[in-house]
Amino acid sequence: MSATLTPLNPANVQGDILVGLPKKVQHYLFFQIDNDVTSFRKRLGLLIPLITTTAQVQDDRAKISANKEAAAKEGKAPELLKLSGVNIAFSQFGLTKLGITDNVGDTAFVEGQLKDSQNLGDAGTTDAQGNFTPDWLPAFKNQIHGLIIISGDSELTVSATQATVMAIFNIGIHITLHEVTTLKGVVRPGAEKGHEHFGFLDGISQPAVKEFDTKPNPGQETVRQGVILCGRENDVDANNNNTPFVRPPWALDGSFLALRYLFQLVPEFNTFLTQSADPTTGLSSDLLGARLVGRWKSGAPVDVFPLQDNPEAGTDPSQNNNFRYDFPDDQQTQDRCPFAAHTRKTNPRADLEDLNISTESRRIIRRGVQFGPELTPAEISSGKTIEQRGLIFAAYSGSITNGFQFVQHSWADNTGFPINKPVTPGFDAIIGQNGNGPRSLSGANPKNQSATLALPANWVVPKGGEYFFSPSIPALRSTFALA
Ligand code: HEM
DSSP states (O other), X not given: OOSSOOOOOTTTSBHHHHTOOOOSEEEEEEEEEOSOHHHHHHHHHHHGGGSOBHHHXXXXXXXXXXXXXXXXXXXXXXXXXXXXXXXXXXXXXXHHHHTOOSOOSOHHHHHOHHHHTTTTTOOEEEOTXXXXXXXXXXXXXXXXXXXXXXEESSHHHHHHHHHHHHHHHEETTEEOEEEEEEEEEEOOXXXXXXXXXXXXXXXXXXXXXXXXXXXXXXXXXXXXGGGTSTTSTTOEETTTTTEEOOOOGGGTTOEEEEEEEEEEOHHHHHHHHHHHOBGGGTBOHHHHHHHHHTBOTTSOBTTTSSSSOOHHHHTOTTTTTOOOSOSTTTTTOOSSSOTTOHHHHHOOTHHHHTTTOOOGGGOOEEOOEEESOOOOHHHXXXXXXXXXXXXXXXXXXXXXXXXHHHIIIIIITOTTOSSSOSSOOBOOTTTOOBTBSOEEEEOSSTTSTTOEEEEOSOSEEEEEEEEEEEOOHHHIIIIIOOO
16 A cells, blocks of 8 residues: 555545444444345445445534533533434455455454454354354354444434435345344443443543544543554554555555454343452452453543542543553552453553553454343342343454454453463453353452452353454445446
């Protein structure tokens, strides 16, 4: 790709990547392309004007803020603006189906997530020939060609947009796109808004993108554009001495998307916290939960607030990301934060940076949304999951191998990570995986840090997923669609 690039144009980049489609409801429509590929490509040309760009999302978000401000002035709760967004991404199967033969330059993407599932630590079975099959839902064992993301203020709006999208691809008996499955995400209600199903505020720590997010919050790290967008500055392979990735020209301003359908066993997780608490040493179930995540439910980081929650700081962007695990006692003790806390495993900050190991190319931008209902009284009283709920995890980066795959496999699943610690950190209790094998971590109890806490179950259970490439708008026009 050319070294002299024009500055990033937000009208060229799909809107979910750098800003995030605004949503209360979000559908993920996984599809296969029909054998009449030419017709599909022509219909795709008709969809392009409906695709929400970064510039449009910036505009929508400005309208949402203005609406909130106007309502606040009148002392009213704001009414939701009717908004809808559409983005599209393709898997390697999709590229092949479309006859796009260029190698986009990411081995995990080319192989697909089903083949990567054992390497990610997913539970499953291995047959006599040594072939591994993960415990995924059947839909995700199909070849999925692509994904359409549809977001909006309500189920009604999103369903209507989905119907419009389907009507573009499928007219009467002339079908060019088959739905494999649609996952329906919904933001949690009321005070739980922004919190994932275990109850913790999510979406706080995201990398700022250089020359795009120009006002990072205190503690928020800025990454060069190529960490998120292909073909931009520092689009390099951190797993191979930072060698520049070789990409086809149309990959410029596209981004890879790791999509995971993650079920969460919330009553079981809560029971575990209650049973493992040790009030005689001051370890309440709330503190234990906060230490497993690295943040209190409010969002307040345990590195700064190790023993007591601080709800005000949890939601304050000037405070809630302003930490590096670099207090004098942080590197060798787990007084403040366990080495294996979820946030520390997935972004170890000073643990590596102070060893002069850059974490820039490991950063991902997390979008995604919760799915499923709130806990029912029957689930609360029985302590058993009855309804399906969890997180549709979606992470963008300029490379799956450097980003999501590395964070899951080499950090969360790796008991020796972070390195150079006096005790073995163990698994990330939230997402670390060991196939069908056992998991544990150290440092759960600050008063007994070398003790190992057995994790008797996986409370986050992957049920499917795929790797996608989210092309730029110019690439959709020039390479994917037909006029
Ligand atoms: C159901 C599964 C998951 C749950 C419940 C969960 C929950 C959370 C929560 C509560 C936070 C703290 C809020 C924040 O800093 O934004 C967080 C941060 C984060 N999570 Fe997850 N997460 C899940 C899956 C994953 C997966 C699969 C990955 C990647 C392999 C991941 C990577 C991250 C990263 C990179 C951060 C930010 C860490 C930081 O910069 O401090 N998460 N997650």
